[in-house]
Amino acid sequence: MNISRRDSDSLNSxxxxxxxxxDFATKVEDLLKNYQKTASIPGFRKGYxxxxxxxxxxxxxxxxxxxxxxxxxxxxxxxxxxxxAILGNPLPKMNNDxxxxxxxxxxxxxxxxxxxxxxxxxxxxxxxxxxxxxxxxMINDQLSNIQKQYGKIVSKxxxxxxxxxxxxxxxxxxxxxxxxxxxxxxxxDKKVKDLIYKSKPGExxxxxxxxxxxxxxxxxxxxxxxxDTVSNLSGxxxxxxxxxxxxxxxxxxxxxxxxxHNPGTVKSEKEFKLKIAEGIEKQLEQQxxxxxxxxxxxxxxxxTKFKLPKKFLIKWMQNSGKEPLTLEKAEEEYEKSEKGxxxxxxxxxxxxxxxxxxKIEELKAFAKDMIKVQMAQYGQPAPGEEEMEGIVKRIMxxxxxxxxxxxxxxxxxxxxxxxxxxxxxxRKINFEGFVKEAYVKA
Numbered sequence: 232m233n234i235s236r237r238d239s240d241s242l243n244s245x246x247x248x249x250x251x252x253x254d255f256a257t258k259v260e261d262l263l264k265n266y267q268k269t270a271s272i273p274g275f276r277k278g279y280x281x282x283x284x285x286x287x288x289x290x291x292x293x294x295x296x297x298x299x300x301x302x303x304x305x306x307x308x309x310x311x312x313x314x315x316a317i318l319g320n321p322l323p324k325m326n327n328d329x330x331x332x333x334x335x336x337x338x339x340x341x342x343x344x345x346x347x348x349x350x351x352x353x354x355x356x357x358x359x360x361x362x363x364x365x366x367x368x369m370i371n372d373q374l375s376n377i378q379k380q381y382g383k384i385v386s387k388x389x390x391x392x393x394x395x396x397x398x399x400x401x402x403x404x405x406x407x408x409x410x411x412x413x414x415x416x417x418x419x420d421k422k423v424k425d426l427i428y429k430s431k432p433g434e435x436x437x438x439x440x441x442x443x444x445x446x447x448x449x450x451x452x453x454x455x456x457x458x459d460t461v462s463n464l465s466g467x468x469x470x471x472x473x474x475x476x477x478x479x480x481x482x483x484x485x486x487x488x489x490x491x492h493n494p495g496t497v498k499s500e501k502e503f504k505l506k507i508a509e510g511i512e513k514q515l516e517q518q519x520x521x522x523x524x525x526x527x528x529x530x531x532x533x534x535t536k537f538k539l540p541k542k543f544l545i546k547w548m549q550n551s552g553k554e555p556l557t558l559e560k561a562e563e564e565y566e567k568s569e570k571g572x573x574x575x576x577x578x579x580x581x582x583x584x585x586x587x588x589x590k591i592e593e594l595k596a597f598a599k600d601m602i603k604v605q606m607a608q609y610g611q612p613a614p615g616e617e618e619m620e621g622i623v624k625r626i627m628x629x630x631x632x633x634x635x636x637x638x639x640x641x642x643x644x645x646x647x648x649x650x651x652x653x654x655x656x657x658r659k660i661n662f663e664g665f666v667k668e669a670y671v672k673a
Contacts, residue, residue, distance in 0.1 A: 232248065232254050232301070234247070234248050234249075234305060234309050235249075238344075241346070242344050242346060242538060242539070242540040242543075243343065243543055244342040244344055245339055245341055245342070246306065246309065246339070247337060247338070247340075248305055248306065248337070248340075249335055249336070249337050250301055250302070250335065250336045251334065252333070252334045252335065254301060255297040255298060255301060258297055259293050259297055262297075263282065263290060263293060267280055267282055267285045272284065291331050294331050298336065298338075302338055306321060306340060315342070315344070316345035317342050317343055317344060317345060318344070318345055318539070318540060318543070318544060318547075319343050319543070319547035319548075319551065320547065321340040321341065321342055322340060322341040322342075322546060322550065323338065323341075324341060326338070341543060342543075343539075343540035343544055343547065345576065346539060346540075346576070347537065348535065348577060348579075348580040349580075350531065350577055350580050350581055350584070351534070352652050352653050352654065353654070354534060355654070356530070356654060357654050357655060357656035358523070358526050358530050358655055359526065359656050360519070360523050360650070360657050360658070361523070361658055361660055361665055361668075362519065362659045363515040363518070363660060363661065363662050363665050364512060364659055364660070364661060365508040365515075366661040366662070369662060370507050370508050370511070373507050373511060374483075374503075374507060375480070377481070377487075377491065378480035378481045378483070378487075379480060379481075381487055381490060381491075382478055382479050383478075383479050383481075384478055385477045385479060386476055387475040387476060387477050389475065390427055390428050390430060390475055392415065392416075394415075394475055394476060394478075395413075395475075396412065396414070396415070396427065396474070396476075397412045397472075397474040397476075398410070398413070398470050398472045398473055399470070399471045400453065400454055401468065401469045402440065402467065404465075404466045404467075405456070405460075405464055405465075405468070407454050407455065407468060409455035411452070411453040411454070411455070415427050415428065417444055417446075417453070418443065418444060419442050419443060419444055420438075420442070423438050427472075430470075430472050431472065432475060433472070434471070435469055435471045436469070436471075437468075437469050438468060438470065439467055440464040440467060441464060443468070447461045447462070450464070454468070483500050483503065485498070487503075488502075488503055491506075492506060515662060515665075518665075519665070522669050523646070523649070523650075524645070524646060524649070527649045527653055528574050530653075531574065531577045532570055532574055537573075537576075539569070539572065541565065544572070545558070545564075548565055549561040578645065581645070585648060587641070587644045587648060589637050589640050594640060595627070597636060598623045598626055598627070598636055599619055599623060602619065602623070
């Protein structure tokens with residue numbers, strides 16, 4: 232057997248493998264003899280079918296199978312030994328006129344070569360890293376939620392401003408039948424508000440659905456309808472009040488502080504608000520990090536120049552699926568995938584150049600931290616060390632779960648690397664400003 236390579240250019244190559252009959256003859260002969268022992272052909276006893284008949288019926292397909300195995304193994308080994316990095320998979324050049332009686336066979340494979348990639352993070356262009364801070368409104372809203380959560384509810388007979396009302400909403404015409412809790416000020420029309428104020432539990436009122444609530448989001452939540460449906464609502468809805476409650480807020484005192492935090496760690500309203508701000512900012516950090524990674528990706532794709540074997544990749548996309556694609560569809564697929572391919576190559580280079588490999592012990596520690604966080608979310612204590620080891624082992628034994636964890640940890644490593652090495656411009660901003668600047672403008 233012989234393997235040769237011819238480069239068309241720096242991104243395209245053809246590998247030719249010459250397979251000699253002696254490379255597979257013994258194996259084919261052995262397989263045909265086994266076929267002879269087991270073949271069931273009318274007119275012959277099992278094991279006594281003439282070898283000539285076996286060869287006539289099976290030899291061509293057996294040779295084809297063995298040659299395919301040799302080609303696959305040889306090509307894989309050649310690429311590995313020669314350290315040839317490719318994109319996609321080798322594409323065989325079709326040859327439908329193979330004479331399986333020949334003493335040698337030539338098979339050619341097209342390769343799309345991976346380009347050389349150089350990543351330069353030392354540029355004058357800056358990437359904005361958003362640092363979202365909790366503004367006064369967010370802090371006060373969260374403070375109010377905490378006071379409500381730890382306060383008490385007092386049942387009432389009449390509706391007053393600020394009370395929480397639970398009522399059923401029903402409209403056969405609009406297929407609405409749900410129960411929701413609301414505040415009188417959620418309604419848009421003063422006449423409707425007055426009707427609610429005069430209502431008592433068990434009483435039924437009829438109101439028009441159109442523009443019933445101040446905000447479409449309120450209508451979606453309280454009526455249990457989709458966003459698309461809200462603007463098309465018509466006719467009337469019946470409202471029956473079920474409960475009227477006054478929520479008395481918890482006092483901002485040491486008792487409340489100690490319920491939320493370790494006793495004695497927070498001693499004033501000011502310190503309590505600082506803790507709330509820390510919690511909000513920690514939650515928002517994930518959004519700013521995601522935006523940062525997206526921006527770094529776009530930055531690197533835009534500023535890292537290299538060519539791809541476009542024609543080869545389109546051809547590969549045409550033929551790599553279960554069903555072949557038309558050239559037009561394959562070109563569309565390439566356009567959708569090009570950025571992703573480019574970033575995979577860039578990311579691979581960053582990982583390789585900076586030794587950002589994921590080690591097994593790091594992966595185990597990362598899995599343990601995730602388990603602890605998930606348990607805490609459900610109010611459960613972290614498992615003991617022996618139980619934790621068992622859970623981690625089960626997760627790691629699942630190929631998909633293990634791969635997902637590895638990708639998450641690598642993403643975390645890349646985020647840290649980019650924060651330390653990318654050209655950054657820090658921008659402190661509140662959440663409302665972040666949404667407008669980072670997403671609305673985009």
